[in-house]
Amino acid sequence: MIALAPRTRLLAAALLFVLFALLPFLATALDDHFIVITATRVMVFAIAALSLDLILGYGALVSFGHAAYLGIGAYTVAVLSSNGVSDLGLQMLGAVLASAAFAAVTGAISLRTKGVYFIMITLAFGQMAFFFFVSLSSYGGDDGFTLQARSTLAGMALLEDDRVFFYVTLAALVLLFLFANALIGSRFGRVLTGTRENPLRMQAVGFTPFRYQLTAYVISGCMAGIAGVLLANQTEFVSPAFMTWHRSGELIVMVILGGIGTLVGGILGAAAFLMLEEWLAIFSEHWKLGMGALLILVVLFTRGGLTGLLRRFLGGRA
Amino acid sequence: MSTLLQIRNLRKSYGALKVTDDVTLDIEEGELHAIIGPNGAGKTTLISQLSGQNPSDAGALIYQGEDIMRLSMAERVHRGLARSFQITSLLPGFTVLENVAMAVQARSGSSFRFFAQAAKEDELNRDAMVCLRRVKLADRADRLAGSLSHGEQRQLEIAVALATEPKLLLLDEPLAGTGHEESAALVELMRGMKRRHTVVLIEHDMEAVFALADRLSVLVYGRVIATGTPEEIRNNPEVRAAYLGEEAA
Ligand SMILES: Nc1ncnc2c1ncn2[C@@H]1O[C@H](COP(=O)(O)OP(=O)(O)OP(=O)(O)O)[C@@H](O)[C@H]1O
Numbered sequence: 001m002i003a004l005a006p007r008t009r010l011l012a013a014a015l016l017f018v019l020f021a022l023l024p025f026l027a028t029a030l031d032d033h034f035i036v037i038t039a040t041r042v043m044v045f046a047i048a049a050l051s052l053d054l055i056l057g058y059g060a061l062v063s064f065g066h067a068a069y070l071g072i073g074a075y076t077v078a079v080l081s082s083n084g085v086s087d088l089g090l091q092m093l094g095a096v097l098a099s100a101a102f103a104a105v106t107g108a109i110s111l112r113t114k115g116v117y118f119i120m121i122t123l124a125f126g127q128m129a130f131f132f133f134v135s136l137s138s139y140g141g142d143d144g145f146t147l148q149a150r151s152t153l154a155g156m157a158l159l160e161d162d163r164v165f166f167y168v169t170l171a172a173l174v175l176l177f178l179f180a181n182a183l184i185g186s187r188f189g190r191v192l193t194g195t196r197e198n199p200l201r202m203q204a205v206g207f208t209p210f211r212y213q214l215t216a217y218v219i220s221g222c223m224a225g226i227a228g229v230l231l232a233n234q235t236e237f238v239s240p241a242f243m244t245w246h247r248s249g250e251l252i253v254m255v256i257l258g259g260i261g262t263l264v265g266g267i268l269g270a271a272a273f274l275m276l277e278e279w280l281a282i283f284s285e286h287w288k289l290g291m292g293a294l295l296i297l298v299v300l301f302t303r304g305g306l307t308g309l310l311r312r313f314l315g316g317r318a
Numbered sequence: 319m320s321t322l323l324q325i326r327n328l329r330k331s332y333g334a335l336k337v338t339d340d341v342t343l344d345i346e347e348g349e350l351h352a353i354i355g356p357n358g359a360g361k362t363t364l365i366s367q368l369s370g371q372n373p374s375d376a377g378a379l380i381y382q383g384e385d386i387m388r389l390s391m392a393e394r395v396h397r398g399l400a401r402s403f404q405i406t407s408l409l410p411g412f413t414v415l416e417n418v419a420m421a422v423q424a425r426s427g428s429s430f431r432f433f434a435q436a437a438k439e440d441e442l443n444r445d446a447m448v449c450l451r452r453v454k455l456a457d458r459a460d461r462l463a464g465s466l467s468h469g470e471q472r473q474l475e476i477a478v479a480l481a482t483e484p485k486l487l488l489l490d491e492p493l494a495g496t497g498h499e500e501s502a503a504l505v506e507l508m509r510g511m512k513r514r515h516t517v518v519l520i521e522h523d524m525e526a527v528f529a530l531a532d533r534l535s536v537l538v539y540g541r542v543i544a545t546g547t548p549e550e551i552r553n554n555p556e557v558r559a560a561y562l563g564e565e566a567a
């Protein structure tokens with residue numbers, strides 16, 4: 001685990017966000033619209049990875065069912081828009097409420113266990129959510145469900161423009177990053193990080209770790225639910241495939257690849273993972289082998305993922 | 319003097335091993351009560367039962383007139399019952415100041431605050447510095463706890479316990495592994511704690527124990543075989559045979 005000084009973290013994030021913001025101009029210059037679509041997808045997963053890093057990196061809670069929230073968020077869009085609620089804000093609110101409810105119930109149970117049992121039980125809850133949506137035949141079951149249109153903003157179909165949708169997604173990413181960044185420096189974040197380091201010590205000064213861990217788990221789920229809302233809009237389609245355990249595993253890989261417990265790492269990791277997925281797939285259909293090898297290298301040699309690597313290149317201590 | 323903690327017929331077994339065997343003891347308000355006994359006597363286990371870290375099999379714990387047997391460790395801390403650990407247990411990745419500020423934070427206001435930056439809360443840092451000064455660690459405030467020497471970590475253990483503002487402080491071998499100077503400083507610190515805090519002190523260093531304790535209890539195989547003033551304990555034949563004798567020989 002490498003800790004980034006708060007100022008370094010903010011600076012790195014600001015740099016990333018500026019780079020993102022410039023991508024649509026690059027797309028125009030290169031006349032390659034695909035860049036905008038890919039970058040939007042990267043940012044959606046960056047939000048999901050960021051949310052996972054909050055509990056994995058700062059709470060040492062390895063949730064192996066985090067993709068469930070992507071699905072819950074996505075299906076909230078499907079269900080609400082089928083029932084005449086197409087406003088993005090309302091859908092996000094719905095997704096946050098649904099995610100919070102699912103996280104509160106499953107978290108309260110999962111957090112009774114530790115270590116590998118926690119991993120297994122979150123996986124089991126993720127699978128339950130997956131099979132719930134598979135069996136939801138009114139929304140296509142296994143086959144998924146095609147959305148009529150993207151969500152609306154202030155009653156207007158603004159998100160149909162890929163660039164507008166790109167910047168809305170970027171705004172969501174920036175806001176959620178700032179939220180997470182404030183959170184980890186707050187009293188709450190300090191307690192959460194303390195429970196990661198030594199739960200017994202935290203009890204010995206008067207904290208009940210469970211309360212803080214559960215709250216973090218719920219917050220993290222809500223953030224991932226928002227990513228799910230954006231994911232549904234990006235693909236204009238929802239499917240149980242959003243929430244397979246593979247996807248949960250990929251989110252963990254993104255966080256590790258980028259650097260656990262850095263917040264920025266989740267964003268970097270999501271970008272690296274999705275880009276690699278595309279590039280490696282060009283070379284070989286066995287691209288997952290390459291991804292596996294790369295992950296092993298990152299874990300063995302970078303000490304802190306891409307964030308750690310960057311920091312060492314930039315030299316000195318952050 | 320009134321009784322702060324009544325320990326009544328407390329029991330704890332690990333399988334067939336009776337580690338706490340029918341312990342009954344009164345801890346008086348304001349006293350420094352040392353518990354001595356050979357290795358494996360069950361001293362740490364007793365502390366863990368008092369602090370709520372380990373559940374007891376049977377018995378009663380009456381603290382300030384309240385039955386605290388079912389309270390969690392955190393709830394007992396909030397009632398003023400704090401412990402230190404024989405095997406140092408800190409937050410190694412946090413600074414020395416943060417380790418103490420965490421304990422201050424736990425007793426001052428809600429920690430369900432999500433936006434304001436805790437590091438900038440002067441009140442937390444100020445109270446934490448007071449505790450660090452008491453254990454003479456103020457000049458180490460910005461170092462990572464994990465980077466301190468063993469002796470300094472022992473001092474930090476105590477600063478953290480003090481920061482909870484305990485009424486009853488349970489110290490589990492605070493001098494273990496400290497050097498001569500550090501040990502002398504800690505003894506001075508504990509002398510200063512007397513009256514301000516009620517202290518239960520577990521310690522193998524007999525010189526320190528007899529210098530500090532108002533009363534002593536001797537624990538052997540989970541049983542209290544004697545309780546009394548230092549003078550009474552020193553002259554108790556059973557204690558000499560079971561424990562002190564080894565050292566005298
Ligand atoms: N979790 C446990 N499971 C099984 N046995 C235990 C456990 N904890 C302690 N014991 C046993 O209980 C006995 C008392 O241990 P304890 O640590 O309380 O002794 P102690 O008096 O603090 O010893 P020391 O002076 O070495 O610190 C020992 O025999 C120990 O092996």
Ligand SMILES: [Mg+2]
Binds near residue numbers: 361362
């Ligand atoms: Mg012990």
